[in-house]
Amino acid sequence: MEEITLFQNVAEESEWQLVEHWVSRSNKLFLKKLSRNDTSWADDKGKHQAGIYIPRLIRESGYFPSLSARQDKPHIFQASCVTFWPQTGEHKNSGMRHYSNKGPETHLTVIPSELFKGLSPASWLIGGRLKEPVAEAMYWFIVIDSTSQDAEILETSLDIDSDFHHEIIEPSALLSARALDRDASAELIEQINAAVRQGTLHKLLASVATLPSPSKLAEEAQAAYFKTDKLGSLDPFQMDAPGDAVMRISRDHEYQIFKRYELRRRAVEVISALIQHSDLTTSVVRGFADLDRIFLSASQQRKTRAGRSFEYHLAALLKAGKVRFEEQAILGGRRPDFVLPDKRSIQQKNARDYNDAAILSAKTTLRERWKQVTHERFNCAIFLATVDDRVSTQALDEMQAADIALVVPESLKTSKEAAYSKHPNVISFRDFFQNEVKHKRPALLAVDIKRSS
Template sequence: MENDLCLSAVDAVLRAESSFCKFLSANDSGETGGHQSGILISMTAAETCFSKEEIWNNHIMKRQINIIWQNDFSTESVLTWYESKKEIRITRFGRGFPFRGPEYTGALFVLTRADQDNYRGFIFNTEEEINEFLDTFGLTPAETNCPVRLSQSFSENREQKVIEQYIRSLDVDFPTSEEMSAAARRIFQQISTESCSPVQNPDKILLDWTNEEYSLFQAIEQERYGKEITDGFSSMESFVSLANKVLNRRKSRAGKSLEHHLSCIFDENQIQYSAQAITEKKKKPDFIFPSVEAYHDMTFSIDKICTLAAKTTCKDRWRQILNEADRLKDDTKYLCTLQQSISGNQMDEMQSEKVVLVVPEPYIRTYPADHRDRIWTLKHFVEYIRELEAS
């Protein structure tokens, strides 16, 4: 999306409690010179202005609101509900309001509600701007004069545009695994319509981030290698070379992605840790809490030290974590995984080795029902570490 103002309007819609758009009529723009002033709001968008109770219980209802226009200036305007006319109007834009006059008849007006008293307003008066906004939400001109509804197709279209914008900004063939994970988090935050944080719901946000990173990675692969694959290969060697390059990069990214997102979650929760730090010889747990320095300090209580391994899948590799820290060889080991279900027998083996699985809450239901009480959610683990570090 090239137009910064249009991008701001789309972002405002995504973050708003509710939104409305319409083409300004001659009455709205003041072109007719009629006695009725202000912009008429369709009753289909009444929720953007007043609650149902306010409309039911009042013949005339007025509310003063602040509207920020075009990210540039604000007006202290008034919303008015007239029961006798069954209409809602916005009035009092102040002297010198720049969007009044016949040249604004047919302009697209977008109103977004941040809360009961604060709104944002946008006026698009060129075909390019209008089409860019409507196309972003998959709307036709006939589908205006009503609330802006977010559909699944819009979400996918919005995600695609933001990812394409990121890929165009790259000055390397592929970003590093750490940058890829960070970019996925930024993109998700930009396109998400939900309020979810690593503190409130680390389980959900971890899955959201990993899914977004996979979509981003696929898009970069398609951009970099799609044409080459479509055009075909001149030899078996060139095919094998590209296949190995793609597969090795995929393995490397998948192995690091979970670690990067967990680090961000721990940072957001203000948890102390060391990542990929050496315990003994070449042993490196993925995470040591509160630090590798505490681990090597023999006067620091072992009861306040904990490790966490991060493995996307763990069906066959969970035993690798058993000897990653000699001081903790007789203590509980924690393993965070995105694996969806393993057998009850394997979980029994893990329990005998004092391994506790940490699994995003939505995935726990895929595990054997009679073993689920052994599994920790990521939120449970985060709370445990916070209590451990506070003690």
């Protein structure tokens, strides 16, 4: 009980410290992006079975105890599974249940409902199989809300791709920073060491001080996507899933490219700050202000890059599809990302039809910022494009009431983890281009709309 109390106190300060502690005591980890069915039972008891889904591949991986058929009901396979939940300090006599006559899924039942109440869509469940039992428990689990700082740390630490759902992972992958590229890292280490020895660190710092512009990063990311997917164009009318393409380019390809550039710049900056003093302790204490400035700048630059790059990739879709648009036009004190077809048409709201124009804004993450769009009223439809899978049902209802259509990647529209599938005001990128542009607003196209879909 002493240990449980101790880590309850730690949890109040930082859940990530709690995660790191239990990861260090585990030989295998299980990470799952939670679906709506994984959490809705906690908010609406009796509507769904109380528990989380364990995918078939995970069930059959050997991570969890083996299931055995019940003698009285042989179609039910089950196993006991004592679990520990550090956030509440509870031990639970959890169980694994698989109803073979209802499909491949297995439920992990008897778990703390309070941890699953009110969670944002696409939140996380991380757990581990312990090296040594804790009061009979061989498994632990921690729930991380997708809008929390801990979720950002988790996603960054594991370089989680945009199409991630669940996986068994090694503890070492989370406890140590994943190398972007071991050969490139080794080369950078040698380059910095050589500059220190030769007294040319200031020249190296000058050479890496400026990161590529957002447009340059966007170009490199698109080129990487074309190379990987054997495509030569982002024409949304020729793609089955243009939204998924933009999500992969911005959240996967470009982020990896950006981190390589970022590592070079920030590593040299940190070394330059620390090398000014005679020993490591003095360097850290006296150079703390410099280190704080470096990492604050890095954090702010990441957020700025993410938002601007999404706009560049969305513009690439519009250009490739020959959709007429104007960027960053100032309208009544607002500056929507894209007006279709142009600012002049938007302003002539009394001299045109409703479907002769449209406004398209882009936000990588919504939170409350989507409400900025509601002021952009110019007798035309308002569309808000995002790759955010964490938007709540309440926010979607509010957007629908404000007559705003949310445009999301195709895989997110149908995702079990997001809240989009049943909302009529949420459409996919493909629907936006095929129906909202090509079918309803053909005047927005600069070419014949009769080309093949």
